Every structure is written in structure tokens, then in C-alpha cells.
Amino acid sequence: xxxxxxxxxxxxxxxxxxxxxxxxxxxxxxxxxxxxxxxxxxxxxxxxxxxxxxxxxxxxxxxxxxxxxxxxxxxxxxxxxxxxxxxxxxxxxxxxxxxxxxxxxxxxxxxxxxxxxxxxxxxxxxxxxxxxxxxxxxxxxxxxxxxxxxxxxxxxxxxxxxxxxxxxxxxxxxxxxxxxxxxxxxxxxxxxxxxxxxxxxxxxxxxxxxxxxxxxxxxxxxxx
Amino acid sequence: xxxxxxxxxxxxxxxxxxxxxxxxxxxxxxxxxxxxxxxxxxxxxxxxxxxxxxxxxxxxxxxxxxxxxxxxxxxxxxxxxxxxxxxxxxxxxxxxxxxxxxxxxxxxxxxxxxxxxxxxxxxxxxxxxxxxxxxxxxxxxxxxxxxxxxxxxxxxxxxxxxxxxxxxxxxxxxxxxxxxxxxxxxxxxxxxxxxxxxxxxxxxxxxxxxxxxxxxxxxxxxxxxxxxxxxxxxxxxxxxxxxxxxxxxxxxxxxxxxxxxxxxxxxxxxxxxxxxxxxxxxxxxxxxxxxxxxxxxxxxxxxxxxxxxxxxxxxxxxxxxxxxxxxxxxxxxxxxxxxxxxxxxxxxxxxxxxxxxxxxxxxxxxxxxxxxxxxxxxxxxxxxxxxxxxxxxxxxxxxxxxxxxxxxxxxxxxxxxxxxxxxxxxxxxxxxxxxxxxxxxxxxxxxxxx
Numbered sequence: 207x208x209x210x211x212x213x214x215x216x217x218x219x220x221x222x223x224x225x226x227x228x229x230x231x232x233x234x235x236x237x238x239x240x241x242x243x244x245x246x247x248x249x250x251x252x253x254x255x256x257x258x259x260x261x262x263x264x265x266x267x268x269x270x271x272x273x274x275x276x277x278x279x280x281x282x283x284x285x286x287x288x289x290x291x292x293x294x295x296x297x298x299x300x301x302x303x304x305x306x307x308x309x310x311x312x313x314x315x316x317x318x319x320x321x322x323x324x325x326x327x328x329x330x331x332x333x334x335x336x337x338x339x340x341x342x343x344x345x346x347x348x349x350x351x352x353x354x355x356x357x358x359x360x361x362x363x364x365x366x367x368x369x370x371x372x373x374x375x376x377x378x379x380x381x382x383x384x385x386x387x388x389x390x391x392x393x394x395x396x397x398x399x400x401x402x403x404x405x406x407x408x409x410x411x412x413x414x415x416x417x418x419x420x421x422x423x424x425x426x427x428x429x430x
Numbered sequence: 431x432x433x434x435x436x437x438x439x440x441x442x443x444x445x446x447x448x449x450x451x452x453x454x455x456x457x458x459x460x461x462x463x464x465x466x467x468x469x470x471x472x473x474x475x476x477x478x479x480x481x482x483x484x485x486x487x488x489x490x491x492x493x494x495x496x497x498x499x500x501x502x503x504x505x506x507x508x509x510x511x512x513x514x515x516x517x518x519x520x521x522x523x524x525x526x527x528x529x530x531x532x533x534x535x536x537x538x539x540x541x542x543x544x545x546x547x548x549x550x551x552x553x554x555x556x557x558x559x560x561x562x563x564x565x566x567x568x569x570x571x572x573x574x575x576x577x578x579x580x581x582x583x584x585x586x587x588x589x590x591x592x593x594x595x596x597x598x599x600x601x602x603x604x605x606x607x608x609x610x611x612x613x614x615x616x617x618x619x620x621x622x623x624x625x626x627x628x629x630x631x632x633x634x635x636x637x638x639x640x641x642x643x644x645x646x647x648x649x650x651x652x653x654x655x656x657x658x659x660x661x662x663x664x665x666x667x668x669x670x671x672x673x674x675x676x677x678x679x680x681x682x683x684x685x686x687x688x689x690x691x692x693x694x695x696x697x698x699x700x701x702x703x704x705x706x707x708x709x710x711x712x713x714x715x716x717x718x719x720x721x722x723x724x725x726x727x728x729x730x731x732x733x734x735x736x737x738x739x740x741x742x743x744x745x746x747x748x749x750x751x752x753x754x755x756x757x758x759x760x761x762x763x764x765x766x767x768x769x770x771x772x773x774x775x776x777x778x779x780x781x782x783x784x785x786x787x788x789x790x791x792x793x794x795x796x797x798x799x800x801x802x803x804x805x806x807x808x809x810x811x812x813x814x815x816x817x818x819x820x821x822x823x824x825x826x827x828x829x830x831x832x833x834x835x836x837x838x839x840x841x842x843x844x845x846x847x848x849x850x851x852x853x854x855x856x857x858x859x860x861x862x863x864x865x866x867x868x869x870x871x872x873x874x875x876x877x878x879x880x
Contacts, residue, residue, distance in 0.1 A: 218678075221681075222680070222681040222683075226688050229687065286673040287672075287673065307679065308676055308679035310712075312687070380744075422735070
């Protein structure tokens, strides 16, 4: 049974989501604030976390940031806000995906499934890759930069592995959405924000990347 | 007739003014020059004639003088010809110098002892005629050709005309240059207005250093400030409304999915009611999304490079329609510079419209004319009556034909959104007849093909 933690301050929405998720076969638990959610996740970790953004006390953005410090659990933001600004900020805080309310339970369930599939393992076992001072071990789930381990979320790790597997070749945003997120079509901002976060962790100068480069209008490429 | 632009009018004014000034100056100077040259020439001719008349008088003072020989002895050069009237006969250096050359009035005057000067036309040439009375009723005349002088005048007239034309041209050029400078503030306003209408609300006019223009730039910038504030207010309102509407919808959505899942546990009436609730929530959500989309007007298209054929295929696939519906024009560039989200949505809405009201889409045609990308969705329906074509892109309009087929499950906003997305790209949406029956919805997206 997959456990889902729903962090949502609106009692009715939380109750309805818990009911519907349980109906879909999940073990669902609810928290009315980010503080409560973080506490619950620490004491009894769930497999997925659904995060609202507008929360009393610390808001969703800060909650996600705090959760991300020591947990790489897949996080899906479920928010009524559809401003690009909010979406990018939430993804930059560390969320793996973003859906705008109201979301059909079927759709939410499909996204959670895709995230779990991706979280479970790397699709094809590949050898250790060395890109510049980066050392990527897909099977060990480890990335080292100049010998020191780099902390990546599962989504970032998948993204890096996917790019490393096709090192030297361009992958379009749509291709990355399909391969990393498992979506047939989706919001390309997901890719852009995660690439940005990945650069912060693996590039010496994230503003002027040497390895993870953008090819305008085409996509992204990992190069030596 | 089309009105001339301000700049053209000012330039023409400068040109006409300069031409008038230059031509009157030219006329005056031509006239003055002509008079003074003619006077000078006349004085010279008179002086020469008096001298020659003196020589003739001395020559005639001998006994039995040879008149022709006396005239021949005169040092007149080629430009002066002497003529003598003596005892009722005319003597000249050559035979052709006829007495008729001298007007009767001048003959009378000279015979009466009065010297005279007159300008006459002789054999098509302007000639100066000087008459000097001699003793014993004789008259001496001298004809001076003014041909060279006339030629000089012609050259002068030509030169002055050329100068006048050049001055008029210079006036026009100056007008053009001056208006460019004086119209510069207007050009700046036009540029700023263009940027603002394209959605850039950070545009402001630079504060004018010219006191005459301060009011213009200040009021323009105030207007933009207000516009930006109103835009921001609208955006926030849409965001607030969206939040307030979407949150309860999420509850309904999740609760309805539980009801749907548990259909089997309900009696028939409850199951029907639950089904209705679930269906209507879907439609309600679509309505909210469409309304919010329409509320986000005025936002410019965020153009990026998009593979239009791949996008159209993806949209078909997501609607469970065959990919082969997509028919790109051969030789058309597949990378279009368009707003991906808007283009995707207009494709979705056109396809849904075709499914819902047009008996299903039969083709998604992609083509390019110059820089304009054209998307056409053909359907197999009865077409849209001409009377409805103008309003079909309005909000909440469903054509009579659509109603007749009981198509009321749409929001009535799909095509309005299509039109809005077309407008955001600077284009428009129309519906025409498809050759062979059915409707063809055409969306033109200018500037999307390089």
C-alpha cells in the first residue's frame, strides 16, 4: 500500500482528497499545516507528499524547502494558483510536480504513479559516467562532484541520468517530460526549473554552465 | 482622396515657400541685370554713333563726296552698321540695309533735328537703332545688333532658373529634416504605445527636457501607470476568483470521484444523481477554466520555437484522434514561433468544436503564407450558416445548428478563446465552407514563420 501525505489547510478539501485517494487504494493521511505535515513525515514517512501552497504559519514554498533538506520524497504541489511565478517558485523550492486545482483524482493518481515509477529505480542500468569532474553512478544512485557526494532529489537524479545516458546529444523538453516524468504532454516549465536546480548543484558557475547547456529552441544537452 | 501626412505637408510647404522666394529673387535679379546691361549697351552705342556721325559729317563736308566710301571708312566692326539718309536717298554699306529698317516716327524726329534711340526687331534680331541729325537735313543712323546680349540674357535666365529649382529642393530637404526633428517626440510616443499594446507595461517616455513637451510625456506616463495598475488589478482579481472557485471545485471533484467509484453500491436513482453531479462538475471546471482564460486578456503571446506538426499530432493523440489528421503543407517550415500554450489550446478547442458540433474533424491542415502560419481544422458537419459566421467567435454563442443537434455540453467559450489566442498573435480566426461540405475553421498567426 502506498502512503500519501496530504498537507492542505482547507478541511473539506483535505477530507475529500483523503476519501478519494483511499478509494483509489492509497493509504492517505492529512495534515492541516506545513508544520504538522513536516512532523508527520519525519515520524512516519509517506511515499508521496501532496502540498498546498497557501497555508497558515509557514507557507507551502518554505515547507517544501524545509522538507527537501533531508528528504527526497516525491512532492506534488496541489494549488489553486496557476501563475507562472508561483509554479516556478514551488518547483524551485524542490517540488517534483505541480497541478492546479481542481485536479481529477484519476489524473492525480496517474501523476503519483509516474513519480513512484521514476522514484523506484533507474530504467536501464548503465555504467558509471564521468562528465568533467562529475561522476554519476546510476545503480548506486550516487553523484559525486570532484569526489564529494552531491545531494540530488530523485527527479533531479533521474534527469541527470537521462541526460548522461544521451551525453553529447540534445534532448527536447518534451522528450525529457516523457522520459523523466512519464508524461505524454505536460508543462515544459517543469523541465526548465529542474534543469536550473540541477545546475545549481553540479555546475561551478550555474549562470554560465559548462556541462548542462541549453540549446535555444531545441532543448538541453549534457556535454563533457 | 487620401490625406497627406503631416510631414509630407510641411515638406511641401517648405518646398513651395522656397520656390516662391527663389523665383521672385531670380526674376528681380534677371530684370535688374537686363536693364543695366541694356542701358550700358545703349550708352556705348549712342557714344559710338555720335563719333561715327562726326566722321560722316566731316567726310560729307568735302566737294562731291563719295557717300558710300565715307560710310565704308567708318571703323564700326561687325556689330554696328551705318545708314545714311541724304537728300531723300538711303545709303548703306551693303545693299540689303533697307530704309524700311528705320521706323517713320524716328525718321521724322531725327529730320526735325532731335537725336533718337529705339530698339527694333530686324530679321528676327533685336537691334538698337541710334539716329543722329546731320546738317542740311541729312540723318545718320547706326544699327547695333543685340544678339550677343540676348544670348547672355538666355544663359542668365537658365542659370537663375536652375538656382531657383535647387533652392526649392533645398527647402524641401530642410523641411523633411526639420520635421524629423520636431516629430521625434511623436515618434517616441508611437513607439512606446506600440510596446505597451504588446503588453510591456514597464515602458515609459523619458522625461522631456523640452518644456513644450513636458505635459505630453507626463500625461502619457500617468496614463501608462493607470493602465498598468488596472491591468494588475484585473490580474489579481482573476487570480483571486480562480482561487475562490477552484478550491470548492477540488472538494466536489474528489467527493464525486468517490461517488462514481461506488456506483455499484447505490440504488439506481442515487447512481443517476451521482453521475449527473460528476458530469456537471467536469463541465463546471471547464467553464471556470475558460472564463479565467478569457479574463487573462491583453497578455501578449509568449513566442518560442515550436514544432507545430509535432504539437498538432500530440493534441490529436491526447484527444484520441488519429495523428494522420495532421496535414502539413509540403515545404512548409515546421518550426513556428508561437505561444505554445495558446497554440495548443486553440488546437484543442477547434478539435473539440469539430467533435462536438461538426461531426468530427476530417483534417488539421497546417500551411504558411509569407510569415503567417495558418492552422485549419476541417469538419464533416453541415457547415456554419453565413448569418452565424460573424458571431460564432463571440462568447456564449452556440450556433442554431449546434443547438439543433443537442450540443449543449460545451461551455460556449471555446471558439471565443480561439479568437483571443489568434488576436494575441496579431492574427484572427474565421470560419469558411470546406470544399466538399463541412466547415473549415481557419486561424492565422502572423509572424510565426521565418
